[in-house]
Amino acid sequence: MKLDHLGIAVPDLDAALEFWRDALGLELVDVEVVESEGVRTAFLPVGDASIELLEPIDETGVIARHIERRGPGLHHICMKVDGLQSHLNQLNAAGVQLVDHQPRPGAHGKSVAFIHPKSAGGVLLELAEPGEKA
Amino acid sequence: MKLDHLGIAVPDLDAALEFWRDALGLELVDVEVVESEGVRTAFLPVGDASIELLEPIDETGVIARHIERRGPGLHHICMKVDGLQSHLNQLNAAGVQLVDHQPRPGAHGKSVAFIHPKSAGGVLLELAEPGEKA
Structure with a gap:
């Protein structure tokens, strides 16, 4: 991971x-x-990971609401995984609270799923699997 | 970087x-x-970067105060650089607000300096230079 x-x-x-x-x-x-x-997102590589800047383009999206509630700053982290569905099943079985129980389409053709901040110590954690399958 | x-x-x-x-x-x-x-810190590698978990050991440290004000969660990001003092000079000249104008000793023998969140869009950004010099 x-x-x-x-x-x-x-x-x-x-x-x-x-x-x-x-x-x-x-x-x-x-x-x-x-x-x-x-x-609207911008990617800037920093080693083998990237910084993703996220700008709201309307007032109802998650980023607009995050900025309104918490101000600008760190929003989420994303881990690259293989076998996303299997990871989700294991986390669910371990009692981890998931936002997405099944992968859904994300940017760049990835499959993604979010873990709830309640289970990740206040961190919004995204898991992403690259793939043609999305 | x-x-x-x-x-x-x-x-x-x-x-x-x-x-x-x-x-x-x-x-x-x-x-x-x-x-x-x-x-008290714990490091868990994720590719060529790491996650650093930070637990307060007293009530007056920066992490204790962060948790009190903002709750647990993402606190800062740290970039590895060469020539930290020269980076600080350039950032200062560009009008970036610095917490540290000179590097100071950090964990693992590194030299570190922080950039103020006001200049980094709400992100507390640490620059670190590995080295025997610290």
């Missing part, structure tokens, strides 16, 4: 890039709008 | 390990008490 990316909620993606890309010197490799989540 | 670790504030390290090590299956490689910061 490896870290895939680290999601950071930002009110303004262009302003955020002034820090992460321009001041810090990270490379911006991809900007993608994910309409279903109400976000 | 690569991700070194991701710090997670936990009220109880042993309870947190029941999730991150036992349920999720991550390997625990190191537990260290850092008296000066008032924390």
Whole structure:
């Protein structure tokens, strides 16, 4: 299980890039709008993981609500796994509270599922499996 | 610039390990008490970065205060850099607000410095340079 990316909620993606890309010197490799989540995302690699900046594109999405409640900042972490459904079954059997009991389609053709922060010490944890199968 | 670790504030390290090590299956490689910061830390590798669980050992440390104010969860991220002082000088010149203008000793013999969350979109960002020099 490896870290895939680290999601950071930002009110303004262009302003955020002034820090992460321009001041810090990270490379911006991809900007993608994910309409279903109400976000515009930017990926900046940091070793074999990435930073994902998440800007709300409407007021009802999860990132807009997160910024309203908690302010901008760290939002979630995502681990890359093989056999996502089998991981979910094991976690469920271990009493871990899941947001998604089955994988659902995520960005970049991945299958993803979220674990509830109540079971992960306040951390919103995403598990993602790369694949053509999504 | 690569991700070194991701710090997670936990009220109880042993309870947190029941999730991150036992349920999720991550390997625990190191537990260290850092008296000066008032924390007990545990490192669990996730690819070429690590998750650092941070448990307060007294009520006055930064992690105790973070948990009191914000609850448990994601606390900071740390990037590995070469030439930390030169990075700090460049960031300062670019108008970035620094917590530390000079590197100070961190865990594992590293030199570390923090960037203020005001300049990093609400993220507490640590820069760390490995070295015998610390």
